[in-house]
Amino acid sequence: MTVLLVSLLLACRPAAPPPPEPLDVSWIANVVREPAHFSSTLEQNGGREAWQAFHRGDWLNVRSPVAADAQGAVPSVAEHRAWAELSVFEGVLDRAQGDALLTLAEGWAKHSPDQPVPKWLLASAQRVAELRSDAPTAEKWRAQANAAGIVFDEANPKPFAYDQPPTLTIDAIRTCVGAAVDNGQLGSFWDATGPAALQQRYKANASNVMGVGLPEDLFGPIAEAVMAARPSTDDVEACHTLVSGMDTRLDAWSAKLAQGATTDGAALLHDLQLVQVGRSRTLAGLAVDALGRHHDACALYYAEQALDHADARAISPVNSPTVFAVIAAANVESGHVREALDALAPLRGAFPEAAGVIETIGDLAVQQGLDRTGLSREN
Amino acid sequence: MTDAPGIRARAFAQTWLGRLSGWLLAWVGAIVLVQILVALAPGDAIDTLPDPGLRAQLTAEWGLGGPLATRVIAGTWHALIGAWGSSWTVRPGDSVGGLVATAMGASAPMLVAAWAVAVGLGAAVRGRGWGEKVVVGLSTLPVVLLALGAIEGINAAVWAGMSAGWWGRPAFFALPMEGGVVRDALALVALGVGSAGVAAVAARLAEADARIDASGFVLAARARGMTVSALRSLKWRHRVVPLIEGAQAAFPPIVGGLVVVERLCALPGAGDLLWRAVEARDIPVATGVVVALTGTTVVVGAALDLLRRAWDPRLRAEA
C-alpha cells in the first residue's frame, strides 16, 4: 500500500495545487477525491492485478502485465514496490532466524549435554555470526566446526553445497529452499542464510528504479508527526501514548475524509480499507524501525497494534507479512519463542523461505522445553 | 352444653394437628426431594476433583459410597436435628449452618420487600382497568424474563446514551455487575411482579369485591345513606381476609423466584447459594438452604393462617 502512495504521489504531485489543508497532502485523500484518476494511475504503473496482489500482501505474485520472462521486459512500479517491501520483510526474517539459530547453538550444551552439537548447527552458527560481522562468535563456532571435521570452502563463503548456486530469482529460491530438507546431516538442512540473500537481492532490484516510500505520505502531517515523535528508548508506555495520539487524530481525520468523499471515492475508501491499511503500514514502519534500533518491546507493541486481530491468522491488506515477521523477531529476542512460531504460521504457505525460519525457531522452542513438565487443561 | 368447649378444643386441636403434620410433611418432603434430585443428577461432588487419591478419600469421608436411600435418610435426619455439617464443594469446610444463616440474612430484606411489592401492587391495581391488565399481565411472565429483559433493556439504553454523548457512565451501569440501589430495585420489581403474587392478590381481592358489592350489608348501608368514605372503610374490613389469603398464596412463588432473581441479578443470598450448591452437587449446603427456605415458607404460612383466623370470627367458629 505504501507503494500505492508513492506511485500516486509521483503521478499526482506535479498537477496538484498546493495543499490548503492536511487532508490534501495524503494520497488516500487523493484517492477519495479523484477515484477515476486513481484507476488510471493503477493501470499505468503495473496493471490492476499486480496492484491488487500488492495490496493483499501477496508480494511474490506481483507481476508485470507483460510476460515476466520476456526478453527486455521492464518491471512495473508495482513489482519494484513489492521488491522494496520484500527486502524489508526478508531483513526481519533474517534477524529472527539468526537470533534463533545462535541461541539454539548456545543452548545446546546446557540442554543436551550428552549430545554433540549437530554439524549443520555448528556450520550455520558460524555462517550467521560471520554475516553479522560478529568475528568472535564466528571464530568460536568455526573452531568447533573444524574440530567436528567441517571444512569451509573459503573461496565460496557458503559452506553448504546446493545443486546449483541460487540465482536469487524468486522461483530459484523457492526450489532451493524446498529441496533443502533433512534430518540434521550437513549438506541437507534449511538454508539459514536464505532470507539474508533474498534481502540483498530484493533491495538491489528495488533500488534500481525508485526509493522506498515514506510512511508519512499516507496521512500527511499525522504520520509525519508520529514518526518524528517516536520514543528514543524501548519504552512501551511511550509507544502506547504515541499510538493513542495517532489514533485520535486519525479518527478525526478519517471522519473528515469520509465527509468530503465522492460516491466512488467513499466506496474505494471502504472496500480497500484504506485508513486501516494505512494505519497498519505506518505502524509496521515504526515496528521495523524499532527493531532496527533493538527496541524489541516497542517493535512488538507496534506490530501487534498493526494487526487485524479479528483475522490474525492470514496475510491480508491490513496484516502485511512484515508485521508477522516483526512479531516473530521481537518474540525470539525476548525469549517468547513459542509465540514467535504463532506469528510465523501465516507465512508458511506464502513464502517458501519462511519454512526454514520456522524450523529453526521451532527447534529452539523444543529445546527450551526439554527439561520442563507440561501442563494441560480441558476447555 | 357443658361438652361444647371440650368439643371445640378437640376440633381445634385436630385441625391444627392436621395442619401441622401437613406442613411438617411438606417440609420433610422438600428436604428429601432436594437430596434425591441432587444425588440423581449426573455427577457427584467428587467428580469436580480430578485427582484419584483425593476422590477416594472424599468419597469415604462424604459417605457417597452407600446406597441412596441410606444417604437420604441419614441426610434428612441430620438436617432435621440441625446437624448440617460442613460444605463439600461450594465453600469446602465451612459450616453449613453459618453459610445458610448468612445467606438467609442477606435474602430476608429482598424476600420481605418483594412480598410487600406483590401484595401492595396486587391491591393497588385491583379493579383498575388497563393498569390491572398490564400489571397482572406482567406478573404472569416468569421472573427470569422480567429480570433479563430489564437488565438488557437498561444496559442497552444507557450504553446508547453514553455512546451518543448524552451522559457519562452512571455508577450502576453494567447491570447486574455493579451493585447498589438500581440493581436491588430491579431485582425487587422483577421478583415482586414476576412471581405471580400480584395476580394472586388481585384475583382474590377482585373476587372479594364482587362478593362484597353484592352483599346485603353494603346494599343496606347504601340505602341508609352511608357516606362513600365510611363505606370504603367498611369494605376494607371485609377485604382483610382475602388480602391475607392473597399474601399467603404469593409467598411460596416469591421464595421460588428468589433463586432465579438472585442468580440473574448477581445478588448474594439463599437463592444464589442454593443454585451454586446444586451446580457443585454440594448436598449438605443444598439441603441446608432448602431446610431454611421451606421452613420459612411453612412458618410464614402458619402465621398468616393464624392471623386470618384471629381476624375473622367466622373462621374461628368453623374451627
Add this chain to the structure above:
Amino acid sequence: MARSPRHLPLPWLLALAPLGALVLGTAAAAQLRYAEDQAPAIVNPLFTTSMAETRVGELVFQSLYADDHTLASVPQLAESGELSTDRMHMTVRLRDSVNWQDGSPFTAKDVVFTVHAMKDPATASTEAGRAQFISDCREVGDHAVQFDFVRPELRPEDKLTFKILPAAAFAGLPVKRTDAFHLAPIGTGPWSLVKYNDDNSVSFSANPGYKGPDGKDDVGIAQITMKEVADKNYQAKLLLYESIDALVRVLPRDLAMLQSNRKVELYPYQTNSWWYAGFNLARAPFTDPRVRQALAEMLDVPNMLAPVGTGDLITGPYVPSSPFYNHDTPPWPHDPAAAGALLTAAGYQKDADGWYKAGRKLAITVSAHRALESAQEVTINLQSQLQAQGIDVTIDFLDEPAWRQQVWTDRNYDVVLSQWTFDRNEDIREQFYSTGSRNLMGLKDPDVDKLLDAARDANDPIARKTALRAAHQKIHDDLPMVFLWTLDSYAALSTKVRGVTVHPFAFFTWAPEWQMQ
C-alpha cells in the same frame, strides 16, 4: 381507618427507581477488576483444579523459581542453586529477607513442609505430580534446602516452580483441603487475599511486605478484585462497559468488537488449544475404524467452524504453529460418498430412513460440556450434517460434575466435543498414551506409546520433534478423534492498565509491574 393500598406509592417508586438513578454517580474507583467464569472455591495451591485457582495462586503465592520475561526460570524465593556434579542433588539457598503476609519469616522449614505435603498420599494433593522428581528434601540451615532427585536432572530449577506454603499455618501433615487456611490464605506473593465477598467476588490488596526478585518490591496496583461472571458472552460487554478491567480469555467472535474500541487493548495469549470430536473406542460401533473414518469424512469441518470464529483447521493433536505439527498429514476429506462406502464395508445398509446394521439404526449421542463456548452452534451443525446423511444424533450438554462422571470416570459416552489447552511444552502424553490419565478416548496403540516414550526420553530437540511429528501422523491415522480446529486466544485489558505483559499460561506472573492510570 385503613388506608387504601391503591394509594401506596412504594411499588411505583421501586419501578421508577432505575430510571431515576440513571443520572447518579460516576465510574468505580481505580482498581483492577477481572472476570472469571467461576470463582475459585478454595485458595490453596496444593489443591488447584482450575485455571481460575491457578491465576489466584499467582497473585498470592511465590515459588522457588519462576519465569522471567524471557520465560527462563530465575530465582524467586530462592537466592541461588547449586546442582551436584552427578545431577542427583541440588542445594537451594533461600532469600532471607522474605516474610509471610502475617509477618513471620520465610524459612527452609516452609519449603520442606510444602514438598512433604505435596508428596504425602494422605494429603492427596492435585499437584503431587509436580514433586515426583524429588525423592526427598531437607533443611540445611534456616535458609537452605537440599533436594534429592529420583534421577539425574539437567535443569531442576525449571521444575521447582510449585508454590510454597507456610508450615506454621497448618497443624502438620497431612494437609486437608478443608483446613481453615483456604479461607485466609497466607503467601509471600505481591497481593494478599482480603476477603471472599458475599457476591462471590474475591478481593486482594497489595502486600506491603512484598519482596520481589531483583529488588523489585513495588506492586503497581493496590487493589485487585476477581469478579465471577458466569455468562462468558457477557464478559466482553462488561469490559466495554468499564465494569471490569481485564478479561483473561476473549471469545473469538468478540475480537472485532473489542479491537475497534480505543479503550481496550488485546494481548495474544494461550494459543495452544484445539477442539476435537472424540470417539469412545471401547464402545461399538466406534471400535470399528471404518465407522470412525466414515463419520470423519461425513463432516464438513470448515462449515462447522464458521459460526465459531476464525481459526485454523488441524489434522492432529497440535496446533499448526507447533514445532510438533506434521504438515505432511492430510486432513480427512469431506467425502460423503466414500463415507457411505466405508459404512457399507462395515456391514451397514442404508434405506430411506438411515443406516442400519442387524436391525439397529446407527445413532449416536454427542456430549459436550455446558461451559464450552460456542458448543451449541457446533453441535447443532454437527447434528444436522450427520442427520442429513442418515445418522441420528442426540445432543447432551453436561455440567461440570456430570461431565466429570460420564466422560472422565465412567467413560459413558459415544462422542464428546471438547477442547484441550496446553502450555508451551505441548505435552500430549497423558492424552494419548495407553495408560495416560487423560486418555479419555481409550486409545491403545503400542506404536504411539513408543513414539511418546521416545519423545519423553529424547535429550535433543531434533529427536523429540521427529518423534512427535511421527506420533501426530499415527494418531491421525488411528482416528481416536476428529481433530477440528484451533482458535485465536486473547486476553483483553482496559487501556487504564498500563505496563501489561501477560504470562502465556499463568497470566499474572508479571502483574506486579502493571500500573493503573
